[in-house]
Amino acid sequence: MSVEIEREQTAKKLIVSSSPHIFANTSVKKIMWTVVIALLPAVIFSLWHFGLPALQTLLAGGLSAVAFEALTQKILKKRITVNDGSAFLCGLLLAMCLPPGVPLFVPIVGSFIAIVVAKHSMGGLGYNIFNPAHIGRAAVMVSWPVLMTTWTPMTTAVDVTTSATPLNILKLQGYDALIETFGSHAELYKALFLGLRNGCIGETSALLLILGGIFLIYKGIVDWVIPVTMIGTVGILTWIFGPSGFMTGDPLFHMMAGGLIIGAFFMATDMVTSPITRLGKVIFAAGAGAITVLIRLLGGYPEGVCYSILLMNCVTPIIDRFIQPKTFGGKEVSLKNDK
């Protein structure tokens, strides 16, 4: 072997580049479509559960979000990046938090507000302060409160005749009426866990959403700290502040009801709008859980996940301001601390 070839080979081995040296094979595109895949079981379940109206709403939400993103980027003369899936995911998540059978303009207007107002006005992907899907939902909730709380009967309703959501029954008629509607505690938990109850399109099946969430945690896209802390906080607080005095609550019901599971796994974990550090994430998730309980037990709305995440979104810059990661090389460096 000649010396020159040998030299060439060593040169190939010694590639000199500036840091960072660790290469993670991820991209925005990969992450976004992985999240969409994680949502798929719940989406397919909702199509079976609610039928055609769910499909219409989901398509309207997702596709209009893509269209608005392309349009905005064209007008702003930016590179059109609808392929990365972030707009589709945002529209899909928004539609999953709407009741099935809303008129089609609701998801479309929601997508407009989410994409144009909450995302691109603040500089596009990566800069938004608030979760765009939740801003869209909060806006349509304020604009059409009646449409947003009209629950059409489910296609799979066999023994459950009511068309109200469990949290609605709890808010308007109380806990005993809720148990009566479903028959027994076990029946209630079963309906919530499997998703055989009324509610927003994508939020009903706790089982499938948790499966999707675990898939995301396994993929390293979601930090398990946020969903665990948020759902745990809701469970503990609802147990402590039960309907008939301390320690009499029903944590299992509250942990599975409403949009908590989808919110905790898919919305609160949004990388842009949640804090950077582990400790910050714990504070963020605990705050969101506490506000959710506050709104559910005392507020005017039956469900508070959407608002609680939005409220913690606006606290996120303050959390990041005061809880900063330790500089590498400084004292007490612990690599375990931050991913």
Added chain:
Amino acid sequence: MMEYFLLFAGAVVVNNFILTRFLGLCIFFGVSKDFTASAGMGIAVTAVLTLTSIFTWLAYNYILVPFDVTFLTTVVLVLLIASFVQLLEMFVKKFTPTLHKMWGIYLLLIATNCVVLGVPLINIESDYTLLKSIVNAFGSGVGFALALVLMASCREKLKLADVPKSLQGLGIAFIIAGCLALSFFGFSGMITE
């Protein structure tokens, strides 16, 4: 005790002056560019609100009502508040120059703020006792400070963002304020008196 706590919590979040009643917006947009400044402003507003609520209450219940001149309420309150803030500014300047350095500019801005007039008027309209007036004013101040600090931190975060040219500055501030107000909608209907 519970009554006062609910009044306080209601004033902080449910009836937040900026985000649900849309009062005091000039300061809200004017002083929310910088985090430290907004925190100082929030403390100043809270202090002024709490102090003015005491003697506007006294003036209303011991001067305006006995002499049956309640139609002068607004004028009297404006005069009282403006002169009090002026006095406070002179007092602070004389006795604690450090505090004056931190607060000085804000104090003068507060003199013409609608929140400072709004809180005493609401206290009078709701027939609050002196203690309730103070609690309500203090809560309103804390709520004001909270909204201001949240706004400032959001705006600081957006300093590095690629905001469209036509929206930079006040435009995006109004959009953030709208989003903040939307999030505070979650608290609506929470504490009903």
